[in-house]
Amino acid sequence: MCTDKLAIGLGKTVAVAVILVWSLFPITFILMSSFKPGQDIFAVPPKFVFSPTIQHYVELWNGWGVFFGGLLNSTIITAGATVLAITTSTAAGYVYSRYSSRMLNASVMFLIIVRLIPPIVVTLPLFPIINAIGLNDTHIVLMVLYATFFVSLGTVLMRTFIDQIPRELDEAAQIDGAGRLTILRRVIVPLAAPGILAVAVFVVVFAWNEFLFAFIFTATRAKTAPLVISEMIGSIDGVDWGVLFAASTVQLIPVLLFVIFMNRYLVAGLTAGATKG
Amino acid sequence: MASLRLAGLRKDFGSVNIIKGVDLEIEDGEFVVFVGPSGCGKSTLLRMIAGLEDISGGDLYIGGRLCNDIPPRERGIAMVFQSYALYPHMTVHENMGFGLSLNKTPKAELDARVREAARILKMEHLLDRKPSQLSGGQRQRVAIGRAIVRKPAVFLFDEPLSNLDAALRVDMRMELAKLHRDLGATMIYVTHDQVEAMTLADKIVVLDGGLVQQVGSPMELYKKPANKFVAGFIGAPKMNFLAVKVQAAHGGTATVASEAISPIPVRGKGFDSGDSAWLGIRPQYLKPGRAAEGEGGICGKIVLIERLGTETIVAIETRANERVVASIPVDMELAFDDNAEFLFNPSAAHLFS
Amino acid sequence: MRLNKITEALPFLAPVQILILSVIVIPSLYVVWLSLNASSFGQSATFVGLDNYIRVLTDPAFLLALGNTVLIVIFAVHLELALGLGMALLFASGLPFRRVLLVAVLAPYAVSEVIAVAMWRFLFDPDVGPVTAMLTWLGLPMLDWSFEPSHALIMIGLLTIWLHLPFTFIILYAARLAIPKDLYEAARIDGATAFDAFRRVTIPLLGPAIVVALLFRYIFAFRIFSEVWLMTQGGPARSTEVVAVYLYQEAFSFNAFGTAAATAWIMVLASLLLATGYVFLLRKQVAGNVH
Ligand SMILES: Nc1ncnc2c1ncn2[C@@H]1O[C@H](COP(=O)(O)OP(=O)(O)OP(=O)(O)O)[C@@H](O)[C@H]1O
Ligand SMILES: [Mg+2]
Numbered sequence: 058m059c060t061d062k063l064a065i066g067l068g069k070t071v072a073v074a075v076i077l078v079w080s081l082f083p084i085t086f087i088l089m090s091s092f093k094p095g096q097d098i099f100a101v102p103p104k105f106v107f108s109p110t111i112q113h114y115v116e117l118w119n120g121w122g123v124f125f126g127g128l129l130n131s132t133i134i135t136a137g138a139t140v141l142a143i144t145t146s147t148a149a150g151y152v153y154s155r156y157s158s159r160m161l162n163a164s165v166m167f168l169i170i171v172r173l174i175p176p177i178v179v180t181l182p183l184f185p186i187i188n189a190i191g192l193n194d195t196h197i198v199l200m201v202l203y204a205t206f207f208v209s210l211g212t213v214l215m216r217t218f219i220d221q222i223p224r225e226l227d228e229a230a231q232i233d234g235a236g237r238l239t240i241l242r243r244v245i246v247p248l249a250a251p252g253i254l255a256v257a258v259f260v261v262v263f264a265w266n267e268f269l270f271a272f273i274f275t276a277t278r279a280k281t282a283p284l285v286i287s288e289m290i291g292s293i294d295g296v297d298w299g300v301l302f303a304a305s306t307v308q309l310i311p312v313l314l315f316v317i318f319m320n321r322y323l324v325a326g327l328t329a330g331a332t333k334g
Numbered sequence: 335m336a337s338l339r340l341a342g343l344r345k346d347f348g349s350v351n352i353i354k355g356v357d358l359e360i361e362d363g364e365f366v367v368f369v370g371p372s373g374c375g376k377s378t379l380l381r382m383i384a385g386l387e388d389i390s391g392g393d394l395y396i397g398g399r400l401c402n403d404i405p406p407r408e409r410g411i412a413m414v415f416q417s418y419a420l421y422p423h424m425t426v427h428e429n430m431g432f433g434l435s436l437n438k439t440p441k442a443e444l445d446a447r448v449r450e451a452a453r454i455l456k457m458e459h460l461l462d463r464k465p466s467q468l469s470g471g472q473r474q475r476v477a478i479g480r481a482i483v484r485k486p487a488v489f490l491f492d493e494p495l496s497n498l499d500a501a502l503r504v505d506m507r508m509e510l511a512k513l514h515r516d517l518g519a520t521m522i523y524v525t526h527d528q529v530e531a532m533t534l535a536d537k538i539v540v541l542d543g544g545l546v547q548q549v550g551s552p553m554e555l556y557k558k559p560a561n562k563f564v565a566g567f568i569g570a571p572k573m574n575f576l577a578v579k580v581q582a583a584h585g586g587t588a589t590v591a592s593e594a595i596s597p598i599p600v601r602g603k604g605f606d607s608g609d610s611a612w613l614g615i616r617p618q619y620l621k622p623g624r625a626a627e628g629e630g631g632i633c634g635k636i637v638l639i640e641r642l643g644t645e646t647i648v649a650i651e652t653r654a655n656e657r658v659v660a661s662i663p664v665d666m667e668l669a670f671d672d673n674a675e676f677l678f679n680p681s682a683a684h685l686f687s
Numbered sequence: 688m689r690l691n692k693i694t695e696a697l698p699f700l701a702p703v704q705i706l707i708l709s710v711i712v713i714p715s716l717y718v719v720w721l722s723l724n725a726s727s728f729g730q731s732a733t734f735v736g737l738d739n740y741i742r743v744l745t746d747p748a749f750l751l752a753l754g755n756t757v758l759i760v761i762f763a764v765h766l767e768l769a770l771g772l773g774m775a776l777l778f779a780s781g782l783p784f785r786r787v788l789l790v791a792v793l794a795p796y797a798v799s800e801v802i803a804v805a806m807w808r809f810l811f812d813p814d815v816g817p818v819t820a821m822l823t824w825l826g827l828p829m830l831d832w833s834f835e836p837s838h839a840l841i842m843i844g845l846l847t848i849w850l851h852l853p854f855t856f857i858i859l860y861a862a863r864l865a866i867p868k869d870l871y872e873a874a875r876i877d878g879a880t881a882f883d884a885f886r887r888v889t890i891p892l893l894g895p896a897i898v899v900a901l902l903f904r905y906i907f908a909f910r911i912f913s914e915v916w917l918m919t920q921g922g923p924a925r926s927t928e929v930v931a932v933y934l935y936q937e938a939f940s941f942n943a944f945g946t947a948a949a950t951a952w953i954m955v956l957a958s959l960l961l962a963t964g965y966v967f968l969l970r971k972q973v974a975g976n977v978h
Pocket of ligand 2: 376377378492
């Protein structure tokens, strides 16, 4: 009996260790390597003790100014897309939660189906159109694209979260003299904050990391950080791994911290998103 | 302060007619209670008065003003919900002041009115708490306080006490009665608890199936129920109904009898001999003993004894397999399966078709 | 009055609907029209019926891309499901520091495809990659992903699993946590062993979540683009292309918008087909919940 328990405990420990290595080793490796001096990056087996240096960051700063422009673009686009997605899906989710009509019910199915259209499909018609109206290589295009590909999920999520707020609160506010917009702002939004945060996690992570749309719709002015990093990977004269790891670290740390900090909402959002549409 | 008039009020949900034409006058300052079984449309009617449900037909006047299409906030009403509906993210103070803050009442006045309401309800010490830090009874007070702050002409309550435990319910009931005396406002109160209805109401409105069955003071309803439904609904334990045949009828008196009851004359208009009817007798009017001449008598086997302390509820089954419940003094020797006899004064009986 | 209410709601609803219609729905429908015409960037179109579809479906490059995609989907998604399920059960069996471990498992969710590819390329680099070195040390064959297409596909599959395992895991873990404890207690009283309980309680009750996770991952793995593009650009010699990369090449390298559009609709139809299954299941689940 006792040995049984011991064996199970040992098995679990090994399993957990494997999971941790699988999830965290690649990330830690990049973060650590970005501080390794020159040849230490290539040491086999990998070195875990080394004298850290910021040499690669200096090189990044001096040689890849465009990367920091990319970071700025990514920040602007992520912020814009998040605000757009959150405001629109909260408003729509509120309506879906509180009103019912055959039209609305039908359009929920529509929202679900829209999520299943691969994003690359819309690049075909949008590419010439966006070029024609001169919006290519601008922030606004990516903001709108990123937001749009999350408003359907966002709306369904917000509906799920708002459904949990009793309708009597709306009615009490209505009797207190609040109009629809006031109810939304003063009652629904504060109480649906976890849902809003869940949507925010999705959009922020997506917009910050997205590659395909950025690749197709930006060239120089609105180029995002991932796009710059992809250029580092693909540079003809061999990859400068040290600089690449430094850039990756700079791009990764904020979103990693965000996900760690918001893990509760991410889990809630993933769960609700999968079961409710 | 305001009077209300409901004229032919109707409500449809889709094709289902829920409120089927309600006519009602409510005086200024009156405490009116809507009672009825679950699903009869009490809440719907109240919410129509509040403006939370659209009116499908008929007219609603509050203080003489036609209110069918007026939004809730302009009707001069306040409502207390069964679930309290306190805003969980606001403190008690903010909850109570929310309506005033929306119409830009100056801060000082808002604060004064919130404190005044809190004083009336003796909950000044709770003002900075969040609803989640309150007990059920305290939440109830906050909900009522929120209504008071609005200084409404009409208070609407939808089963406000049903989430409280029995003892607290009695306390709150008394407080509500006091509040009504102090504020003098019109109050409309929905419940399915007939004790609340009897103790609180100036006027009870009995609803069933979307229609008003009877309107009257508590004692009127108790003494002169307009039909079998009202008779059965008001009073506890429930009135006994026995199937009888009318043997003779003249001048507002009908002589009725059944297998279990020998012929007796009771009050009852509009019956003809040969009619089937229901004889209604409240359990409190049944006394143990053998019926003398001119009294009604029922006998049967005892099937249930409930000793409640101040009274004992006895149920017997008659020869006709009807169950009759009597409420009798406590100090009687009784046993299951014994035969028991009860008598009643025919003038205390009701006859329903 | 009722009509009035819906119109009152319209301003709240409009932004989402306008975004979706103008960015997704109308362009997608326009793609149908594109797919029925022969056209390239800047030229006027001529109607060719289903020609583009026939051309795509008979193009060996497309068939290879489709084959690769299906391989990745089948290999990656099912392996991912097995891993996710195992982890969900492990977590549910009670672990110390569960919250911390959960966050650790979630971490790859934050990593962009670009950085993931950078990591993978380094870790598996034939000359300097630490994983390559470890494989050699263990006497295992190394992944020669830049020359050997099947090795490249394995790399891409592993990378996809690494990136998306958090999603699958969370869905299954949440579903596992939703199974009430007393069911297991009841099963124990009925004399079930741990394995019986797993087979007769856990699996049936996790069924819907497993199906949902699978369908989601099928649909999303089917559109895989960035990982492949960044890893191999479809090379060498178009041997590692997937459907989305094929589409991109047709449209933006060869200017063949007609066949690209046809490819796009083949993708949409494949996704919708999978989605129908998903919606159908969801309906059944909803109907089940009502009872
Ligand atoms: N929004 C609605 N749509 C359709 N039917 C409704 C709606 N609201 C209420 N009903 C129906 O109207 C009837 C009356 O409901 P109401 O809530 O007024 O009953 P009630 O008398 O308050 O009952 P209870 O004592 O249980 O609260 C019920 O049969 C209910 O099913
Ligand atoms: Mg009700």
